[in-house]
Amino acid sequence: MNAPLVSILDDEPEIRAILTEALEEAGFRTQSFSRAREFEAALKRVVPDVCLVDLSLPDTDGLTLVHRLALERGATVIIISGRAQVQDRVTGLELGADDYITKPFDPAEVVARIRARLRSSRSAPQSGQTARFNGWIAHFDRYVLEDESGTETPFSHAEGEVLRLFLDSPKRLISRAQMQDGLGGAAGESFDRAMDVRISRLRTKLREDPKNPRLIKTIYGAGYIFLGDVSWS
Template sequence: MQYSAVIVDDDEKLTKLLQTYFEKEGFITGVAHEGFEAMKLIREKKPDIIILDLMLPGIDGWEICRRVRRETDIPILMLTARDEETDRLIGLEMGADDYVTKPFSPREVVARAKVILRRSKKSAAVKAEAIKIGNLSINYERHEIRKDGELVDVTPTEFKIVELLTTNPGRVYSRLHIVEFIQDYAFDGYERTIDAHIKNLRRKLEDNPKEPQYIITVYGVGYKFAGGDRDA
């Protein structure tokens, strides 16, 4: 299967380098160097993945992330020159699936993009049935979650976390276990970002995110999905 990627960064040398590495791996690529151009390209091309720098002229990467998430669940891999955890968590809370901090190896960017696409594809194919837990319906084949019958907009990473937690409701999964499941292999420091994804999911799935009834924190251990009323 041939994938497509839109690469967004105002550094023309960097985008050309990334484009070369992605195309060597068989990707069809498009490039944008500022925010408005990026949104136009994303809407036209509808790529399989977006490689997105945060610091852009026009509209910045955070705003692009917001707009993309309002329209689609295309995976987003953030590029950031800032090594501050707060910036990364903000991006993840806005719906990005992963991040790479500059300077980076182009091979690492391609590898992470392929992991995101692989796990997204696996999520859709792993199960053919749908399940119902409480007022949530989860269809693994369609990659869909519905709350009270209404479709919930989740990112591929968020869906992958739900897939893991709902496979065995009540089982506690550590952050490292979740990282290894959603990434296929763990990246240093990524465990801390699991909390951001969990916060996003609670906001989307829970009636009261501050008093969750589904995604429960087991302090000192990790997370579990409560609710044993599971119907195929």
């Protein structure tokens, strides 16, 4: 089996060199890019296991790129940025990033975060790629929700992880701690707020009444429970 492939997008040569050395010493394969155009062209040839993306890029807006990667390609995305404010972290996670690391960073932390993301993906119950529930079909191979009329609505990789967590444990309480354990990433205010946004977006895509959702219920002070009847294929 090939070692996991990590794509690095950062316009600073020193950062690319540090990350490449640390990741390859840890057993990963790497490819690095200084421009978004080169990075996106490479994605058409091979999809990496993890993308490390800087937000301050010379040829595109990093947040827009992160959103496109998450929504259109279903890529696992970790932001590495000098923007350290909580709001920047929340915005990046809201737009579909799976994790957010601020500069300056310890290369060992980056390696640990990547391993955590990969463990999370591999340890998730392999129920299948298609789930049917309450008139909906979730296609995890294409990252789209399909309603009874055949209309499709895309969802991001990060939203898909939350949805799969619910669909794998229907009618069971899922606490915030269990979500953090299951989804990885750094705990804290930015993680909690990002989860709130992702769940809100899933409810919108499932056309839930925000005041009285039928499928994803909030159990205040405890967590969430998914009330649908789920079958996998």
